[in-house]
Amino acid sequence: MAGSEVYTYHSPLGTIAIKCYGEAVAELRFGDGREAGVGGDMPPMVRRWLDIYFAGGQPGFVPPLCLNGTMFQKHVWDKLAKIPYGATVTYGDIARGIGCRSARAVGQAIGHNPVAVIVPCHRVVGSGGRLTGYAFGIERKKWLIEFEKQHV
Numbered sequence: 001m002a003g004s005e006v007y008t009y010h011s012p013l014g015t016i017a018i019k020c021y022g023e024a025v026a027e028l029r030f031g032d033g034r035e036a037g038v039g040g041d042m043p044p045m046v047r048r049w050l051d052i053y054f055a056g057g058q059p060g061f062v063p064p065l066c067l068n069g070t071m072f073q074k075h076v077w078d079k080l081a082k083i084p085y086g087a088t089v090t091y092g093d094i095a096r097g098i099g100c101r102s103a104r105a106v107g108q109a110i111g112h113n114p115v116a117v118i119v120p121c122h123r124v125v126g127s128g129g130r131l132t133g134y135a136f137g138i139e140r141k142k143w144l145i146e147f148e149k150q151h152v
Contacts, residue, residue, distance in 0.1 A: 007042040011054050013140050016117075018046060024066035028115045030136040049118065056151040058085045065115060076109035083123040086152035088145060090127055111135060117144070 004026065009016040011030075019027040023043040041047075045063040052059040067077060079094050091103040091110070100106055113121040116136060122144040126132035134141035 021066050024064040026066045073109040086148040088123050088125045
């Protein structure tokens with residue numbers, strides 16, 4: 001897509017790179033600190049969401065999103081977006097909730113979530129509450145889960 005801009009946001013977990021098309025977020029990924037934002041100011045709704053979230057609040061809104069993925073991935077991401085702040089569910093819970101027999105397929109779709117934190121893939125855990133895979137490191141996943149539980 002043409003017309004995208006990349007912004008950086010400095011969170012307690014490090015630099016976040018945010019790709020937007022106009023006001024809509026297409027990607028939000030933790031980086032290694034070398035990302036350079038281009039363009040002007042980040043869309044205000046996106047900055048506001050991140051500021052509220054990392055201050056320990058529940059934003060209560062979702063900035064506009066522009067998600068590219070398969071229909072199955074989008075279905076899984078829609079379920080992720082409905083996991084309450086401070087709660088966790090299992091891959092199996094998500095699979096059963098969408099009528100899928102494969103928690104592994106759900107895990108793969110979750111692993112392709114392009115908008116970390118806003119679409120809260122960190123709230124999905126393995127059976128028995130085990131912390132399993134997170135594209136940005138298990139320590140970040142643990143931090144996000146514990147952070148939310150402290151602010152519920």
